[in-house]
Amino acid sequence: MSKNRNFFEKFSNWATTATGSSAAFILAALVVIVWAVCGPVFHYSETWQLVINTGTTIITFLMVFLIQKAQNKDSKALHLKLNELIAAHEGASNRMVSIEDLSETELEQIREFYVRLSQLAKGEDNLGCTHTIDAANMNHETKSERTKNTTKRINESKDRSKQSN
DSSP, rough: HHHHHHHHHHHHHHHHHHTHHHHHHHHHHHHHHHHHTTTTTTTTTTHHHHHHHHHHHHHHHHHHHHHHHHHHHHHHHHHHHHHHHHHHOSSOGGTTTGGSSSOHHHHHHHHHHHHHHHHHHHTSSSOOOOOOOOHHHHHHHHHHHHHHHHHHHHHHHHHHHHHOO
């Protein structure tokens, strides 16, 4: 079983690399040109049209699966690399590891957290300041408390000034 899978993996990698090359495009363009030039020879018959339609349909059908396989592999590798970066970075939220496995609803909730994070960041004086969701919420709460305490002290100071006058 693994020999077959290994063969298909190798074939898939080769095919996606080969078909994504400039040479493959030039070859495909030449086939279309030859087909078009043959039109008058075959009097633009239905068979002549059927040849290009059938050929392109078969190639497109097979390429969809090869492209999807390559895209799935690339996507998985990219997710693993991002997971490694998140896990290795002390300040990053580990909630983001394997986030691609969450439902659409859960992803939307996390997106809303990032919208909130963006709103909090707009209020920062330091453009280089970055936070995780948790750190941003804690910073915001700390600043809010500090602002409330400062406002309270200012009001108390005003009250004392009024009383002494």
